[in-house]
Amino acid sequence: MRYNISMVTVTLTPILRKGIKYACIAPDSCDGHCCWGAGSIYIYGEDIERFLKYFKMTLDDFLEKHVTVDEIPCHHFKHDKLIPSLEIKETKEKAACHFQTDKGLCEVYKVRPFQCVGYPFWKMNTKNKAAWDKVVVFCPGAQVAPAMADAHFYTAAEIKKLVKAEQQAEYDWEKAMIDWKGDYKAYLRDFLDKKKLER
Ligand code: SF4
Numbered sequence: 001m002r003y004n005i006s007m008v009t010v011t012l013t014p015i016l017r018k019g020i021k022y023a024c025i026a027p028d029s030c031d032g033h034c035c036w037g038a039g040s041i042y043i044y045g046e047d048i049e050r051f052l053k054y055f056k057m058t059l060d061d062f063l064e065k066h067v068t069v070d071e072i073p074c075h076h077f078k079h080d081k082l083i084p085s086l087e088i089k090e091t092k093e094k095a096a097c098h099f100q101t102d103k104g105l106c107e108v109y110k111v112r113p114f115q116c117v118g119y120p121f122w123k124m125n126t127k128n129k130a131a132w133d134k135v136v137v138f139c140p141g142a143q144v145a146p147a148m149a150d151a152h153f154y155t156a157a158e159i160k161k162l163v164k165a166e167q168q169a170e171y172d173w174e175k176a177m178i179d180w181k182g183d184y185k186a187y188l189r190d191f192l193d194k195k196k197l198e199r
Pocket residue numbers: 023024025026030031032033034035119138139140141142
């Protein structure tokens with residue numbers, strides 16, 4: 001059964017409940033450091049579907065060339081085993097996503113993973129003041145966007161939608177990995193076949 005995200009209550013810190021202007025200001029005024037950090041760029045089935053079309057690659061080749069497989073605990077289910085987690089490969093120097101150029105640009109911007117599209121509006125960043133304050137310290141875009149004329153204004157509804165979508169993606173992945181006993185390749189082949197039939 002699919003997770004019903006309409007049942008999920010999203011709690012936003014008060015500043016975000018009023019909506020907020022936000023913009024990324026890389027590479028001119030930021031080095032792109034939100035794309036750094038070991039094991040931090042998760043990808044899911046729909047991300048992989050987009051990447052395969054973009055790169056015109058097979059699943060096996062894509063996984064071999066661009067993906068690291070880690071093992072993580074479930075957050076949404078009580079499950080006593082670790083499950084596979086697919087993450088974009090990182091550079092050795094600063095654990096930067098390997099799709100980031102030396103100048104801090106994203107080489108795959110048009111098809112970047114959902115996690116990147118939604119940043120910084122993730123549950124861990126939006127749930128309370130302390131969490132959002134950390135984003136503001138970390139991200140120069142969050143610091144200057146409120147004063148920028150052309151920064152997008154994210155309404156509370158937009159922010160909640162992104163947070164819910166993130167929860168949905170995590171939930172679906174965890175459920176699939178439990179159902180498929182961690183065989184992520186078999187699951188992804190099945191997922192991609194079903195997507196082809198939908199078109
Ligand atoms: S830290 Fe903020 S400004 Fe810098 S690249 Fe990331 S989103 Fe953009």
